[in-house]
Amino acid sequence: MPRPIAAVAREASFYVAVAFFVVLAAFPFYWMLITAFKTNADLYDLDNIPFWFNDPPTLDHIRYLFEKTLYARWLLNSAIIGVCVVAITLFTALPAGYSLARMTGRSGEALGIGIFLTYLVPPTLLFLPLSRVITVLGLQDSMWSLVLVYPTFTIPFCTWLMMGFFKSIPREIEEAAIIDGCSIFGAFVKMVLPISLPAILTVVIFTFTLTMQEFVYALTFVSSTAQKTITLGVTTDLVRGDIYFWGELMAGALIAAVPVAIAYNLFLDRFIAGITGGAVK
Amino acid sequence: MVAIADKLAKRRTFFQFMLDRPSVLGPLFVTPAILYVLALVGIPFLLALYYSVSAFTIYNQSYQFVGLRNYIQIFESDIFRTTLVNTFIFTIGSQIIGLVLGKFGALLLLRPFPGRKLVRALIVLPWAVPVALATVAWEWMFDSLYSVINWTMIALGLMDRSNAPNWLGTPHLAMLCVIIVNAWRFFPFAIVIFLAGITAVPQDVIDAATIDGAGFWRRNYQIIIPIIAPIVVVGLIFGTVFTFTDLSIVYLLTNGGPVNATQVLGNLGFQIGIQSGDVAHGAAVSLVMLPVLFILVVLMLRFIRRREI
Secondary structure (H helix, E strand, O other), X not given: OOOHHHHHHHHHHHHHHHHHHHHHHHHHHHXXXXXXXXXXXXXXXXXXXXXXXXXXXXXXXXXXXXXXXOHHHXXXXXXXXXXXXXXXXXXXXXXXXXXXXXHOHHHHHHHHHHHHHHOOOOHHHHHHHHHHHHHHOOOOOOOHHHHHHOHHXXXXXXXXXXXXXXXXXXXXXXXXXXXXXXXXXXXXXXXXXXXXXXXXXXHHHHHHHHXXXXXXXXXXXOOOHHHOOHHHXXXXXXXXOOEEOHHHHHHHHHHHHHHHHHHHHHXXXXXXXXXXXXXXX | OHXXXXXXXXXXXXXXXXXXXXXXXXXXXXXXXXHHHHHHHHHHHHHHHHHHOEOOOOOOOOOOEOOOHHHHHHHHOHHHHHHHHHHHHHHHHHHHHHHHHHHHHHHHHHOOOOOHHHHHHHHHHHHHOOHHHHHHHHHHHOOOOOOXXXXXXXXXXXXXXXXXXXXXXXHHHHHHHHHHHHHHHHHHHHHHHHHHHHHOOOHHHHHHHHHOOOOHHHHHHHXXXXXXXXXXXXXXXXXXXXXXXOOHHHHHHOOOOOOOOOOOHHHHHHHHHHHOOOHHHHHHHHHOOHHHHHHHHHHHHHHHHHXXX
């Protein structure tokens, strides 16, 4: 005989635990959302219940962002940087991944691991010499320095991801094309790349989100407001003097965070497969 | 067949010949990636090594060799020693909390229930969203006057407005805060890694063990954990490397304060090397991370290799 009370208690504790995790993970974002639309009078009144609107919601903070700050410019900068880094990454990581998966044998395996490990070399170790390199190239205080530097972590990661993917394609597909008169290069362009579109899309999304998430290099290399990325602009430029304008800050953070969060969620499983190096078969 | 082969042979130029040789095309394909990484990771890395044994500052750009003087000087500084200890506390503390939360979260998400997809999407948020942006939200939640955490505790009668904590202004609390924010950022990653591992365990192995009389804990510790260990370790190494070397959370929440109570190596290297322009000492501070990174990389290699066997 199942004991209904025990079963109900077990169910209830399960959902309580789930709720705990959801609140833990999502509350700061709820807090961002609600702050972004609250009036200042409402935000800074300790007698109000902070979890809901005591005054009607307002769009003032968002209007302020777009009218009085360079927020739109930062969004544009981040988009331009993202697109350029994606192009550089695809151009280098796709052939590299294919070469390491198919054409270089055992040494390719070692080389692949070597490239992947450079992903683990942290920005805080490289920012000093890289800022010198950037000065020498005349890119100091320019967003183009980030276009140059970001591929140092996107190329290793995406090469690794693509290598894993190319290994999973049956060789017969290229062999058939080569028998039909294609060169190996032709087979790669005409046969392999088209069926790799899902993996390429993953690489595009992740390269883009990685560039959006990066903070250390942006902080180090860029200081003028007009050149900042969205992450850097929101976190360093919306604080005037020592005064925090929480409504604008939260609105700015939220608008930038939403697209990244959605993209990440859609491609999460592939990302994990990439990071664990195909350990999950 | 012969006709086709003939026609092909005629069309072949030297260029096409190149494109048709795995031994040529292979290296050709991989070269741009390697050159890029060598030029912008390899060379800067060597440059960082040299900076740390030179007298280079942005005001006096001399590459004069000074031996280990910079390292000796930083190790003699109290701030640096505090920073080193802080970095380990910060890393280990947040990884442990992240792993524990990750393991429990994964066990919850393993079971199908209505709305699981949505719950997973929400739980993944802290890891998906750019960490700098999320940190600003935490900064607001830890605000000295308008902290929602304090407000809630006061409303619940747990504390009084007069003795409400100043989260980021008190040394030990500030450390707790940066650890919590970092653990919060990483636990979804740990959940996802655990889930990837657990779903990789073949169900028939678990069934066989159950039939042989293995209970929940025995299955957990003697079957599931050994099988998922490589994946979890790879994930843990990622988490450790990125936490150990990070500066964004500390920079934004406390900037190392109050009085260096939350100072970590990444942030100290930034303050000395970039903000004060003392590149040589900054590089020395950053390079102190290297032995730890090296150990982690060796571990990582062992586990990547093991996977392939």
